[in-house]
Amino acid sequence: MNAKDFLKKLQPLIALVVMVVALSLLSDKFLTIANQRNILLQISVNLCLSIGMTFVILTGGIDLSVGAILALAGAVAAGLLKNGLTFKMFGVVLQFTPFGAIIAGILVGVSLGCFNGIAVTRFKLPPFVATLGMLSIARGLTMLWTGGFPVTDLGPKFGFLGAGFLLGVPMPIWISIALVAIFYVVSKNTLLGRYIYAVGGSEKATAFSGINVKRVKLWVYALAGALAAVAGLIVTARLDAADPKAGLGYELDSIAAVVIGGTSLSGGRGSIPGTVLGCLIIGVLNNGLFLLDVSPFWQQVIKGFVILAAVAADKLSAKQEP
Amino acid sequence: MAITEKNKTDIIRRFIAVAVAAFLCWLFPLFHVVPLKMAVAEKTAGKFDATAFVEKFWIEKLLPAANTAVNAKGLLAAIQASPSNAKTNYSRSVGLSDSYFYFLHGEGKIVAVSDDTVSIVVTGNSTNVEITLQTGLIFGDAIRDGTGLLHASAYPNSQDFNDISAALNHEVETKVLPKLREQAKVGARISFAGCAEVNDESSDLHPLNLIPIETKSE
Amino acid sequence: MKIKLFNLLRTVAMAMALLMTIAFAHAGEPAAKQKIAIVISTLNNPWFVVLAETAKARATELGYDATIFDSQNDTAKEASHFENLIAGGYKAVIFNPTDADGSVANVLKAKAAGIPVFCIDREINSTNAATCQMLSDSYAGCVKLGQYFVKTVGKEGNYVELLGLVGDNNTWNRSKGFHSVVDRFPGLKMVAQQSADFDRAKGLEVMESMLQAHPDIKAVFCGNDAMAMGAYQALVSAGKDKQVKVFGFDGANDVVKLISEGKIAATGMQFPKVMARTAAEYADEYLKGRRDFPQKIPVKVDLVTPENVSNYGDYGKK
Numbered sequence: 001m002n003a004k005d006f007l008k009k010l011q012p013l014i015a016l017v018v019m020v021v022a023l024s025l026l027s028d029k030f031l032t033i034a035n036q037r038n039i040l041l042q043i044s045v046n047l048c049l050s051i052g053m054t055f056v057i058l059t060g061g062i063d064l065s066v067g068a069i070l071a072l073a074g075a076v077a078a079g080l081l082k083n084g085l086t087f088k089m090f091g092v093v094l095q096f097t098p099f100g101a102i103i104a105g106i107l108v109g110v111s112l113g114c115f116n117g118i119a120v121t122r123f124k125l126p127p128f129v130a131t132l133g134m135l136s137i138a139r140g141l142t143m144l145w146t147g148g149f150p151v152t153d154l155g156p157k158f159g160f161l162g163a164g165f166l167l168g169v170p171m172p173i174w175i176s177i178a179l180v181a182i183f184y185v186v187s188k189n190t191l192l193g194r195y196i197y198a199v200g201g202s203e204k205a206t207a208f209s210g211i212n213v214k215r216v217k218l219w220v221y222a223l224a225g226a227l228a229a230v231a232g233l234i235v236t237a238r239l240d241a242a243d244p245k246a247g248l249g250y251e252l253d254s255i256a257a258v259v260i261g262g263t264s265l266s267g268g269r270g271s272i273p274g275t276v277l278g279c280l281i282i283g284v285l286n287n288g289l290f291l292l293d294v295s296p297f298w299q300q301v302i303k304g305f306v307i308l309a310a311v312a313a314d315k316l317s318a319k320q321e322p
Numbered sequence: 323m324a325i326t327e328k329n330k331t332d333i334i335r336r337f338i339a340v341a342v343a344a345f346l347c348w349l350f351p352l353f354h355v356v357p358l359k360m361a362v363a364e365k366t367a368g369k370f371d372a373t374a375f376v377e378k379f380w381i382e383k384l385l386p387a388a389n390t391a392v393n394a395k396g397l398l399a400a401i402q403a404s405p406s407n408a409k410t411n412y413s414r415s416v417g418l419s420d421s422y423f424y425f426l427h428g429e430g431k432i433v434a435v436s437d438d439t440v441s442i443v444v445t446g447n448s449t450n451v452e453i454t455l456q457t458g459l460i461f462g463d464a465i466r467d468g469t470g471l472l473h474a475s476a477y478p479n480s481q482d483f484n485d486i487s488a489a490l491n492h493e494v495e496t497k498v499l500p501k502l503r504e505q506a507k508v509g510a511r512i513s514f515a516g517c518a519e520v521n522d523e524s525s526d527l528h529p530l531n532l533i534p535i536e537t538k539s540e
Numbered sequence: 541m542k543i544k545l546f547n548l549l550r551t552v553a554m555a556m557a558l559l560m561t562i563a564f565a566h567a568g569e570p571a572a573k574q575k576i577a578i579v580i581s582t583l584n585n586p587w588f589v590v591l592a593e594t595a596k597a598r599a600t601e602l603g604y605d606a607t608i609f610d611s612q613n614d615t616a617k618e619a620s621h622f623e624n625l626i627a628g629g630y631k632a633v634i635f636n637p638t639d640a641d642g643s644v645a646n647v648l649k650a651k652a653a654g655i656p657v658f659c660i661d662r663e664i665n666s667t668n669a670a671t672c673q674m675l676s677d678s679y680a681g682c683v684k685l686g687q688y689f690v691k692t693v694g695k696e697g698n699y700v701e702l703l704g705l706v707g708d709n710n711t712w713n714r715s716k717g718f719h720s721v722v723d724r725f726p727g728l729k730m731v732a733q734q735s736a737d738f739d740r741a742k743g744l745e746v747m748e749s750m751l752q753a754h755p756d757i758k759a760v761f762c763g764n765d766a767m768a769m770g771a772y773q774a775l776v777s778a779g780k781d782k783q784v785k786v787f788g789f790d791g792a793n794d795v796v797k798l799i800s801e802g803k804i805a806a807t808g809m810q811f812p813k814v815m816a817r818t819a820a821e822y823a824d825e826y827l828k829g830r831r832d833f834p835q836k837i838p839v840k841v842d843l844v845t846p847e848n849v850s851n852y853g854d855y856g857k858k
Contacts, residue, residue: 085353097350148705148706
C-alpha cells in the first residue's frame, strides 16, 4: 500500500475527527458520556445494515431491500412472540419463545436475502431491479402479516435485545460491535472475504480462476438479508413494538454510510472499518445538527451535501491516480 | 459404493451438528405448543368490554345520579333569565370546547309525539314546547360526557372511551326508548331524566333536546 | 507529495465548511434561554407543519428556545430524537406521536429523565407516561359528520371510504365515529373501503381506481382533507364532481375554500393552532411549577358546511 492510498483511507477518519473537535467546541453537550452513548446507540441499526451493504457493494451490487426486510423480520419475530403461529387444522398455537422469535426473524432475513441472490445470479437480474422488487414484496408481506397495525408489548425478555444493558453499555452497541469484529475478520482472513473483493475487482477474471462467482454473490445477499433482520430485531426490541412502517428509507442511509466510508460503488474497493467511519460520520452529523438546533428542513439538505461531497472526493482522487 | 474416509468424517460431522442444534433447542426451546382455545381465551381476557361496562355503570352509577341531576323547572327558569348564568351554574363541558351539556331530570306534560321526538311542557302555564326527548336513532356523546361520571383520562386508548359512548347510546335505544314510545301519549304526564348537548345557543336551548336515560309515566 | 497534501487539505476544508455553515446557523443565540423540543410525527403534511410552527411560535413568545424535530413517521427516528433531546438538556417536550403504542416507550424515557411531555392531536395508549394529552375528538367530530352525511346524501345510495394510515388510532376513531351513524341506515351501502395513507396523491390514485370499479357512487368519506382534495381532483377529471359528494376531515385551507364554493360537502374542523398554543402554554406553566394537569383533554371538532363556512378560516375559527 502506498502513501497516497493510505491517505485516501484516512480521509473519512480526518473528516470525523474534525467534526468531533468542532462539535465539542460548539456544544457543551456533545462530549458528555450520555450523548456519546446515544450516538453509538443510534448508529447501531445503520451499522448492522451497512456491514451487509458493504459486502454487497464490494461485489459491485446494491441492495435496496434491506429497509423492507428489516421491517418484515421485526414484524415476524414480534408477531410470533406475541400471537404465535396458529394452525386451525390441528387446533393448536405455536407460542414462540423470545429465542425462537429471534431465530425465526433471522431466518426470514436469510431467505429473502437468498431470494435476492437467486434473482441476481440465476435469473441475471440487475441487483438494482431485483432488490427493488424485493423491497416492494417485503413491504407488502409486512402489511399482510401485521394488517398495518404495529405489534406491541413484547415483554422484557425480548426487549433486552434493544433496551437492555451489559456492563453499562446498551445491548445494540454490543451487538453491532460484535458484528463489526466478526465481519472484519471475515473480510480480511477468510476465503469468502477474499472472493468478495475478487468478484468486485473483476468478475470475469475471478470466474476464470475457478471461483464460483454465483455462490459468492448468493452468500453476500443472504448475509445482507440476515444482517437486515438483526437490525430489524434491534429496532423492534428498542421500541417494544414492530412498526410495519419501520425502516422506510434506511437502505439509503446505509448506502450513504458505505459510500462516505470510502467504498466504491463500482465494487472491489472499500472496507468494513471505512463503513464504520461512514456510520459514525452520519451519526455524529445527525446528532450535531440536533444539538445545534438546526431546522429539520436544513438537516436534510446538509446531509445530502455531505454524501455528494464524499462521492465527489472519491471520484476526484480516483482521477488523480495514474 | 464404498464409503470413503472423507465421507465418513463428513457424515459424523453433520450428525454432531444436528445433535448440537437439537440439544440447544431443548435447552432454549423455540416455541411451546398451546391448544387454540386456551390461546384465544388468554387473548380476549385483557380486552375492554364496553357493553359489559355500560350495563354495570347504568345501574350502579347512572340511574342513582339521575336523581341528583339538576331540576328541569329550575334550569328552564335559569335559562330564561340568562343563558350564560345558567351555563356557568348548571352545565358541564369537556376539554377545549365551546359546546356544553346539561344533565337534568323533571316531569311534564306530553304535548306532541312524532317519529323521533316526544315534546314536553314542564312549566304549567307555558305554551311553547320546552323539552324534546329524542326517540329516533341516538348519536353523540351527551350521556357519556354530560353526567360528569366518566372521564377520558381514565382510558389509555380513546377507542375504548368511544366504545362506551356507542354502548350507552345503544342501551338507550334498546332499553329506554321502547318503554318511552309506549308511554308517549299526548296529554299524559311523564317524569324523565336525560342529557342535552348545546352546540348553538340560538337553536339548542329552545327546546332543550334530551337523550332520555329514564322515563316513567305518572 | 503536493497532491497528497492537497487531498488532505481538501478533506479538512470540506468538513470545516460544513461545520461553519452549522455554526453560522447557530451563531448569536444567547444560551441562557430554557429549551423546549417540539417533536412532530411528520412535516410532510401541511396540517402538521401548522401544528409545529404554531407551537414553536407560542413557545418563543413565552421566552423559550424552541426546536422542531421531524420524526418522518418513523418511530425509531422518534426514539433517537428523544435520546438526543434528553442528552441535549431540553426542559419540556411538545409531542405529536408517530404511533399510539410504539411511542409510549419514548415518552417513558423522557419521564424517567424528569422531562414533561405534552401530547398534541394524536394520543399514546398510556395514561401514566405523558404529563397531559390534548386530543382532537375525532370520533365525536365524525359522528357529527356522519349525521350531516345522512342529511345531505340521503338514506339510500352507494358510497366509498378512504381510510388514513391503518395503524393510526385517528384513522379508526374517525372511521368508527362515521360508521357509528351511517351504518344505522341500511340503505347506505359502502361499496369500497381503501387506505390512501392520509396522502393527497394516493387519495387521487385510489379514487380514480374506485371510480372505475364503482361508477355509481353518490359520496366519498375521506379520513383527512389531503385525501379529500385528492379524491376531489379525481372526481373533477372524471367529470363526476357534481354527482359525488366529498366529505373530508381536518379543516385545511383549500378544503374550506372549496366548501364555500359548494364543491366539497363538509369537513371536520380541528383546531391545530389552539392545541399547539395551549400545549406551549402548559409547558410554560409546568416549568413555572404547575403540576395538576388533566391526563386527557378532548378538543372539540366543529362541523364545517356550506351553511356555516363563513365562520371558519385556515385551521381554525375566524
